[in-house]
Amino acid sequence: MKALPAVDAVIVGAGWAGLLMAKELGTRTSLSVVVLERGPSRQSSDYSTDMDELDFAIRLRMMQDLSQETVTLRHDPTQRALPLRQHGAFLPGAGVGGTGEHWNAQVPRFLPDCFELLTKTAAKYGANALPEDHAVRDWGITYDELEPFYTRVDKLLGSSGQAGNIRGKLINGGNIFEGWRSEEYPTPPTKVPYFSWLFRDAAKSLGYHPYPAPSANISRAYTNPDGISRGGCTYCGFCGRFGCMVGAKAQPTNVLLPIIQKRKNVSLRIGAWVRRVLFDPTPKPSARGVTYVDGAGEEFFQPASLVFLASWTFNNTRLLLLSGIGESHDPATGGGTVGSNLTHQVSVPSATAFFDQPLNRFMGSGSAGFLFSDFDRDDLHRSSMNFVRGGYFAARGYGFQPIGAFGVLPNSVKATWGSEWKKAAVRYYDRTATIGFVGEHLAYKANFMDLDPVYKDKLGDPLLRLTLDWRDNERKMADFATRRAVEVAHAMGAREINPFVGLRSYDSTRYNSTHIQGGTIMGDSPAHSVVSPYLQHWQLPNLFILGGSTFPQNASANPTPTILAFVYRAADAIVDRYLKHPGPLA
Amino acid sequence: MRRRHFLTLSAATLGGVLIYSLDRKASLLAAQHKPVRIPLRSFTETEALIVAAAASRIFPSDDSGPGAREAGVAIFIDRQLAGAYGRDRFRYTQPPFEDAPRELGYQGSATPRQIYREGLRGLQGFHLRDPAAQDEALRKIEPTLFFSVLRQNTIEGMFCDPLHGGNAGMVGWQLVGFPGPRMSNFDEIEKYYGQAYRPKPVSLRQATGAKVRPSEDEK
Ligand SMILES: Cc1cc2nc3c(=O)[nH]c(=O)nc-3n(C[C@H](O)[C@H](O)[C@H](O)COP(=O)(O)OP(=O)(O)OC[C@H]3O[C@@H](n4cnc5c(N)ncnc54)[C@H](O)[C@@H]3O)c2cc1C
Ligand code: SF4
Numbered sequence: 001m002k003a004l005p006a007v008d009a010v011i012v013g014a015g016w017a018g019l020l021m022a023k024e025l026g027t028r029t030s031l032s033v034v035v036l037e038r039g040p041s042r043q044s045s046d047y048s049t050d051m052d053e054l055d056f057a058i059r060l061r062m063m064q065d066l067s068q069e070t071v072t073l074r075h076d077p078t079q080r081a082l083p084l085r086q087h088g089a090f091l092p093g094a095g096v097g098g099t100g101e102h103w104n105a106q107v108p109r110f111l112p113d114c115f116e117l118l119t120k121t122a123a124k125y126g127a128n129a130l131p132e133d134h135a136v137r138d139w140g141i142t143y144d145e146l147e148p149f150y151t152r153v154d155k156l157l158g159s160s161g162q163a164g165n166i167r168g169k170l171i172n173g174g175n176i177f178e179g180w181r182s183e184e185y186p187t188p189p190t191k192v193p194y195f196s197w198l199f200r201d202a203a204k205s206l207g208y209h210p211y212p213a214p215s216a217n218i219s220r221a222y223t224n225p226d227g228i229s230r231g232g233c234t235y236c237g238f239c240g241r242f243g244c245m246v247g248a249k250a251q252p253t254n255v256l257l258p259i260i261q262k263r264k265n266v267s268l269r270i271g272a273w274v275r276r277v278l279f280d281p282t283p284k285p286s287a288r289g290v291t292y293v294d295g296a297g298e299e300f301f302q303p304a305s306l307v308f309l310a311s312w313t314f315n316n317t318r319l320l321l322l323s324g325i326g327e328s329h330d331p332a333t334g335g336g337t338v339g340s341n342l343t344h345q346v347s348v349p350s351a352t353a354f355f356d357q358p359l360n361r362f363m364g365s366g367s368a369g370f371l372f373s374d375f376d377r378d379d380l381h382r383s384s385m386n387f388v389r390g391g392y393f394a395a396r397g398y399g400f401q402p403i404g405a406f407g408v409l410p411n412s413v414k415a416t417w418g419s420e421w422k423k424a425a426v427r428y429y430d431r432t433a434t435i436g437f438v439g440e441h442l443a444y445k446a447n448f449m450d451l452d453p454v455y456k457d458k459l460g461d462p463l464l465r466l467t468l469d470w471r472d473n474e475r476k477m478a479d480f481a482t483r484r485a486v487e488v489a490h491a492m493g494a495r496e497i498n499p500f501v502g503l504r505s506y507d508s509t510r511y512n513s514t515h516i517q518g519g520t521i522m523g524d525s526p527a528h529s530v531v532s533p534y535l536q537h538w539q540l541p542n543l544f545i546l547g548g549s550t551f552p553q554n555a556s557a558n559p560t561p562t563i564l565a566f567v568y569r570a571a572d573a574i575v576d577r578y579l580k581h582p583g584p585l586a
Numbered sequence: 587m588r589r590r591h592f593l594t595l596s597a598a599t600l601g602g603v604l605i606y607s608l609d610r611k612a613s614l615l616a617a618q619h620k621p622v623r624i625p626l627r628s629f630t631e632t633e634a635l636i637v638a639a640a641a642s643r644i645f646p647s648d649d650s651g652p653g654a655r656e657a658g659v660a661i662f663i664d665r666q667l668a669g670a671y672g673r674d675r676f677r678y679t680q681p682p683f684e685d686a687p688r689e690l691g692y693q694g695s696a697t698p699r700q701i702y703r704e705g706l707r708g709l710q711g712f713h714l715r716d717p718a719a720q721d722e723a724l725r726k727i728e729p730t731l732f733f734s735v736l737r738q739n740t741i742e743g744m745f746c747d748p749l750h751g752g753n754a755g756m757v758g759w760q761l762v763g764f765p766g767p768r769m770s771n772f773d774e775i776e777k778y779y780g781q782a783y784r785p786k787p788v789s790l791r792q793a794t795g796a797k798v799r800p801s802e803d804e805k
Contacts, residue, residue, distance in 0.1 A: 049798045051767030052790055054746040059671060061801060070678040073690060082686045082693060085678045191772075194779045234770035245769070358782040362764055363771035402745035402764045417644040417737055418721065426650055429762040430782070455680060507689040 003301045007032040010290055010304035012274045015098020016560055017546035017567050018310030019256040024571035026266035033265060036272035036292055039094030042101060044254040047243035053401040057241045060087050062102045064094045069457040071314055075469040075505050077331060077446060083455050090514045092312055097252040099514060104240035104366030105216035105249050107159045108557040109150050112143035112179040129388055131473055135341055135443040137552040140524030141533040143179045149565035151182050157250040158222035161185040161214035175211040177373045190219040190233060193397025195359045195433040196369035202491035208372040215367040216250035228255050237399015239366035271295035277307060277323040279540055287543040309545045316549035317449050317519030318464040326530060331446040337530050339449040341518035343554035346439035346474045350485030353494035354410050355431045364397030376556055387476040391439025391556035408432050410496040435488055437481035441554040442473060449519050469506045478503045515559050517551035532586035535570040541584050544570055591626040593634045624661060627668035633706050634660050639713040641740040643720050652757040659743030662752030669802025672699040698735060705732025747790045750800050759787040767793045
């Protein structure tokens, strides 16, 4: 293994989290920064010809290459895990920009009480309100402390939307259930697909509070505080799973990369597959750097004074386990923090509705549409909810393409091929849409990650093993959501409605969301967490872990603004305090 | 090297639509009197004829519009199987292979190419039978993995961008009113609430003027 010259900071992963940290350190300090990314090089001009459903949305051209590495899954600790051999429930990306290139760019914030879930739930409903086997924890930080960083994220992305709560003043038409915002969104809400408009009216008629989905597919031209200008969205509909050909969707390659490329102190190494974090346990515990294998198969050691893991939930967790940093979680004893608190989201097609009129579904964007959050808080409708926590309802017009959308039929049509099927599928093709529900997923003791004893990656390192299943709380939540969504679909004038069949075992073949969290969680003490709310490792103070792996449990909201808010906060603490006095920040 | 195979199609069976041959020269079959010989990348001619016949029963050409035959679905599948998809270039294929509950997804070792090769062995003479007998044969294999892959690939071949060899003449897109890639719907998205808005389809190469390469052509 060849040792390279030392640098000040090494960052593993060039997605949203890694590149934001690279931009902050690269522009605010003179530190030498190296970003290691195992996937291909990408830039925003790559997307001028990507509007091809087959290669991008079906064959999933931008996603991680599973022939090299995947994860294994089992539903409970008594089973043998098997590899997920093809993509399904989640779609992590690879290459410069990471998953942030092909995301949908819906940009809500987490509700304030998410950050203090354990104490707030106990205070409201008593110590026994959470399921017995839960592993819910407070984050060690409050929404109020995070708010300024959320506002910076909105400005970075140019988020489009309408505020529902500015410094405590509720504003009709926005999400009145969200946490307070210090300012209005940087750009107004995006345009509205027809189906979402029907949903908005129906939701209002039922007494709910619909609001335009917050979107980083921006509604009009915008220049951010870093001087990056982007044009507005054209509703082309080739959005989630694609890169944006006009740069209207905020992506790491259009808001971060151009700034990083101008900085001589930051460099990006492509094709660098990181295998281990090396560290000194004594006398002063610290990370020494990382080892990686390049595209030609040669292995290097990159020494660094600061080490950042930003390789998304799975590899942030796996790299700690492979490197022997911390103890692997054991659900039987409750010991070991690394790998604990694995959560996904309750993301379900609650009601698929069939209409008489055409919907023109090819027009839309990854997050154009309306949402309502009246059930996102569990206190408003407590008497009708037999579960804890909640979620939001959504009618989004992503822009539908025919390979994926053809053949969704009312349950009354039984044929699945042949003339009768074809006739019905042609008729309903543009008359079908889904009301979705996205709900919180609590952390449980036995939903966790560790190293698989059998299956290996291309280099022979063990794969990450997920032990994950739904519990009654999620099943009841999904059933409840189905009943509400069916009411809304009726109010929209649907001719026929397919209710969601219900959550059974965790299903890796149905796309859920790419919002998987946990594994290296934050908290207020090393006893239960891996990092502090500054994302700093409790034992190795020069190691920082960025991304959803640090979230103790899942919110209903999409995670990326929260991921980025924590990166800003960590970057401030490093630049303002750590560099002057290296050591624990919390 | 495999022996070169061709799919020979007569103008009459194709009903006068655009066919993208494998060298991607579009030819209007109705304008020709001679049959067209399309070089195959992975099927033998007999296999291609069986796939074409089966796809036509799954997605028939009938009074609700054109189907797999006009779209060139068999040509699409032939090319897909010769590319990265057909050989599982991006699947995790390390052993051991074990049976698993449905929720863990396909766990087999067979690639799509092998699934077809094996599945087609069970459909010998299929293309020579009458439609009722063909439907009966398909009903028998309905629960198999081969059938579900064939059904999925048929839908793909109906509606993919024509650069992949299917959806010839954009017949699939016209059938459902999908306009293909459009750079902007800014002025239209809020204008046609409740009314069908059906711009004339364009393909990716037409829309961008660029020589886009499909992934199945990559090494
Ligand atoms: C289809 C889709 C839609 C989505 N929509 C939304 C949405 O609307 N709103 C929202 O908030 N979020 C959304 N998300 C999720 C969002 O994309 C992610 O939360 C976000 O991009 C995560 O950023 P990250 O930097 O933490 O990780 P990533 O972007 O995944 O970056 C991690 C990087 O690390 C690299 N890497 C991994 N392991 C190694 C290694 N060993 N060595 C070197 N490099 C490594 C990877 O190649 C990757 O580039 C969506 C995701 C998908 C797939
Ligand atoms: S829908 Fe808008 S943001 Fe999305 S890819 Fe198209 S133009 Fe870009």
